[in-house]
Amino acid sequence: MTLLRHWGDTLGKWAGRPAARVQEDSGDPEVRRVREAAAAADWSTVREVLDARSESDDRTELLWAVGDTAGVERWIDKVVEAEPESALPRLVAGIRHISWGWDARTGARAKDVSRQQFEVFHARLRTAEQRLYEAADREPQWTSPWYGLQVTGRGLEVGQTLARRRFEAVVRRDPQHLASHQQQLQQVCEKWGGSHEEMHAFARSSAFGAPAGTHLGQLVAIAHLEHWLSLDSGPDAAYMSRSEVRASLAEAAEHSFRHPDFARRGGWIQVLNTFAMAFSLAGERDGARECFRATDGRVTKFPWYYLNGSDPAAAYRRQRASAGR
Structure with missing residues (x-):
């Protein structure tokens, strides 16, 4: 931008x-590095950068740097096919399809989004869900696939019960995962089918249930x-x-x-x-x-x-x- x-x-x-x-x-220099590698279809460097980070909020930022890079969808499926047992290319493909889906929907209000835009949006999110579940199956301890499924779930309107299960899948693995908590907070907002009371209760219980000094x-x-x-x-x-x-x-x-x-x-x-x-x-x-x-x-x-x-x-x-x- x-x-x-x-x-x-x-x-x-x-x-x-x-x-x-x-x-x-x-400000992490690896963000720029992985973004440039993604734009150049340099999977070797993308893998190197992502593999060097643990499954945490630090890796989440790197994943979105790749996922928000235009053109990743043109080459990542070839990597998925070449590495059938690997979770990482499936995770990257899932995150890219989320971002690509929102590109189709745009940030407009729902009433201003065409039926065709919604069809493309939902199709890309369903592909994302497939890839993210595949990644979760291959790496059961990873948080990122479940975090990605929180995002797709809101777009596909999976409902509060399933959305909560996806959030809980993340925090079982990483109790202070900030991005996951941010997603769940949006899920319980009034505008997404929750309420002000539920939103404030979730925010306070998450923040004060965490150790002092928390980002939550x-x-x-x-x-x-x-x-x-x-x-x-x-x-x-x-x-x-x-x-x-x-x-x-x-x-x-x-x-x-x-x-x-x-x-x-x-x-x-x-x-x-x-x-x-x-x-x-x-x-x-x-x-x-x-x-x-x-x-x-x-x-x-x-x-x-x-x-x-x-x-x-x-x-x-x-x-x-x-x-x-």
């Missing part, structure tokens, strides 16, 4: 602040942002300014990124961006400034695209300025 320079970045430099830029990944504290902030997003203008601001919402965010922050055991690895930048937005909307300027200092101008698309879908960095800059940072 091409990033545009904005005059606000220049002003930020003059003011002694780092320029805000959308960060496409965690982000779930509490996401839940409040999802609740805010569901409301009309006016009630949304009133919701975020509630004293119980501000207290909930502060409690989650203490248990998560403010704790000495919080590790700056994997998705930590997104965790801080999420709290930055939540604190900003809640009017908690001190908390927001703390997060803006920590992110140091590194912007993640989520959650800022909720405020500005075409330019998340602009939303970040605006809220940073409002916080006096």
Whole structure:
């Protein structure tokens, strides 16, 4: 994705602040390496990079770097055929078909998606499910196939019971898998057939059921942002300014990124961006400034695209300025 320079970045430099830029990944150099290898149909390098990582959130980011690369679908099936007993090419094929499926659907509202688009979307997700189940059969201890099945399940609308089983399959293998928890949080959102009550309960039980310093504290902030997003203008601001919402965010922050055991690895930048937005909307300027200092101008698309879908960095800059940072 091409990033545009904005005059606000220049002003930020003059003011002694780092320029805000959308960060496409965690900064791990292997992400770029595996993406370039995928674009070049270099399976040997793709395998080398993925094999070097354990089944965790770190590997999840690398898998999506491959899966989001256009053209992988043109060569990965040949690798699957050449390695009939190997799980990894099936996993990669599954993740690619998920991304490729959403390319066909687009990010439009369901009412604006054509019947033909939905047919292609569902066909690609069903292929993804087949490949992911094949990978899970070959590597029973891997989390990634089940995480991928969480994503396909939402697209295919498999229902809350099956979605929950897929989530539980991940956390049995990796109790603090952040991406899997994020997927399940979306699954229990009101917009996906859940409820605000279920969403908040899931977020809190996951965050506070994990050891202090956990990245899962982000779930509490996401839940409040999802609740805010569901409301009309006016009630949304009133919701975020509630004293119980501000207290909930502060409690989650203490248990998560403010704790000495919080590790700056994997998705930590997104965790801080999420709290930055939540604190900003809640009017908690001190908390927001703390997060803006920590992110140091590194912007993640989520959650800022909720405020500005075409330019998340602009939303970040605006809220940073409002916080006096």
